[in-house]
Amino acid sequence: MMQYVSTRGESERTTAAGAIKKGLAGDGGLFVPEEIPLLHEDMLTSLCGMTYPQRAAKILYMYLDGEYTEEELLADCEDAYSRKRFPGGPAPIAALGEKLRVLELWHGPTAAFKDMALQIMPKLLSRALVKTGESRTAYILVATSGDTGKAALEGYRDVDGVRITVFYPVDGVSRVQKLQMATQEGTNVSVHSVVGNFDDTQNGVKQIFADPAAAQVLQEKGYFFSSANSINWGRLVPQIVYYLSAYCDLVNDGSIRMGDEINVCVPTGNFGNILAAYFAKKMGLPIHHLVCASNKNHVLTDFFATGVYDRSRPFYTTTSPSMDILISSNLERLLYLTAGAEETVSLMRQLKENGSYRIDEKLRVRLNHRFTGMYCDEDRTAETIRTTYEKYKYLCDTHTAVGLYCAEKYMKEFDGNRVMLSVSTASPYKFAPAVYRDLTGKTFENELDAMQALEELTCVPVPAPLSGIAERRIRFDPEASIAREDMLKTVLAEMN
Numbered sequence: 001m002m003q004y005v006s007t008r009g010e011s012e013r014t015t016a017a018g019a020i021k022k023g024l025a026g027d028g029g030l031f032v033p034e035e036i037p038l039l040h041e042d043m044l045t046s047l048c049g050m051t052y053p054q055r056a057a058k059i060l061y062m063y064l065d066g067e068y069t070e071e072e073l074l075a076d077c078e079d080a081y082s083r084k085r086f087p088g089g090p091a092p093i094a095a096l097g098e099k100l101r102v103l104e105l106w107h108g109p110t111a112a113f114k115d116m117a118l119q120i121m122p123k124l125l126s127r128a129l130v131k132t133g134e135s136r137t138a139y140i141l142v143a144t145s146g147d148t149g150k151a152a153l154e155g156y157r158d159v160d161g162v163r164i165t166v167f168y169p170v171d172g173v174s175r176v177q178k179l180q181m182a183t184q185e186g187t188n189v190s191v192h193s194v195v196g197n198f199d200d201t202q203n204g205v206k207q208i209f210a211d212p213a214a215a216q217v218l219q220e221k222g223y224f225f226s227s228a229n230s231i232n233w234g235r236l237v238p239q240i241v242y243y244l245s246a247y248c249d250l251v252n253d254g255s256i257r258m259g260d261e262i263n264v265c266v267p268t269g270n271f272g273n274i275l276a277a278y279f280a281k282k283m284g285l286p287i288h289h290l291v292c293a294s295n296k297n298h299v300l301t302d303f304f305a306t307g308v309y310d311r312s313r314p315f316y317t318t319t320s321p322s323m324d325i326l327i328s329s330n331l332e333r334l335l336y337l338t339a340g341a342e343e344t345v346s347l348m349r350q351l352k353e354n355g356s357y358r359i360d361e362k363l364r365v366r367l368n369h370r371f372t373g374m375y376c377d378e379d380r381t382a383e384t385i386r387t388t389y390e391k392y393k394y395l396c397d398t399h400t401a402v403g404l405y406c407a408e409k410y411m412k413e414f415d416g417n418r419v420m421l422s423v424s425t426a427s428p429y430k431f432a433p434a435v436y437r438d439l440t441g442k443t444f445e446n447e448l449d450a451m452q453a454l455e456e457l458t459c460v461p462v463p464a465p466l467s468g469i470a471e472r473r474i475r476f477d478p479e480a481s482i483a484r485e486d487m488l489k490t491v492l493a494e495m496n
């Protein structure tokens, strides 16, 4: 049975169900599998003959074995990744020219890639509660930069044994994202906007998780805290699947031969998605190099270039808000995997106390063998949206554009021979005003008008989850923001 340990020390061991239930380890660290399971080439070949849900069940089983059965996982994956939930398929690939491929991860219920994990994770948690004999209700707290919140609300709504509260930064999410969350249905959900940026909101949630008095009150009321953020292993493990699946699809469509190496470029915020690609590589998937694409908040680009992670810098609100992050929580897992628990504890302490840390030069060089950080500023994001549409008739959103810019730059400067798989993380309609402005130079005050205009301009249909959003009933007023200090109070008040 696969065991999980904390990135801050190996004393706390738990099973997969335990890790998914708890979210964060007791010492403040993140759970990681004790060993990374290895693929054999035969296995990759056999995955190529399977559907996405079958591939997902096989891969999840490698990480969750002993507790979850393969049959359970297959049943859950068949439902989570059904055509009903993903009408365009879970992870289709678009070809841009000879070597560039785009992995579209936004065909789910909320039109952003978070659905890939959050459609399956509630099922894993539900089973984890049963498997661990839990009688309390899981209280899911989410800090979101926009997409996670909606995807978690959709995934967890009306799930037995679970309650969910989502906090988002009032100035850090788009109008459509706000509307999506404000109109959320379900009897076990609530949504709040918080004064400040995403890091403020995320820190607020982290503090609540770490507050022993709060945990005590919860216990008395029959609840316990759990997280749906990408620090939860249950979020990360389903993301490994689509890298293996995409590789199989590239083999099947003749873009590569089995065994050929590819490069992967991921538009990055919290470092979850790209870390999943790293896990796929560690499992033995032929990935040559990983490009970590950032926007104007390029703390990770600097980290990979200099070895210094420095969050004390201006925070910019950009047109790719889901990547406006200065503390990339999942980087801690990479540090653990490459430098060990002791070093991770020390680096995380420095980050907390000084707002920065420096890894040693040997480690930086080692990381650079696998990762290159690149970034794309606002002007280049706009230009990439325009040129990608002109050159390939391919419409992409702002986050995807950041990735595509870095992918093409990497191909030009370092490696034009291998196939580059660049990840597309949101539907262009989720960020329609920016996309429309970048294509035409015209601006819209109202996001919904922009959506319509973009549809008329490009004839690419608005995805079903986003159409008609303005007519839905507002349940959670986006204007009623709370202060960060009041987050815990708000949670406790809702627990009755």
Ligand SMILES: *Cc1c(COP(=O)(O)O)cnc(C)c1O
Binding pocket: 112, 113, 114, 147, 148, 230, 267, 268, 269, 270, 271, 272, 273, 274, 322, 323, 399, 425, 426
């Ligand atoms: C969450 C998100 C990202 C960043 O993903 P991480 O796993 O946090 O690095 C990028 N683009 C979109 C659209 C997102 O929703």
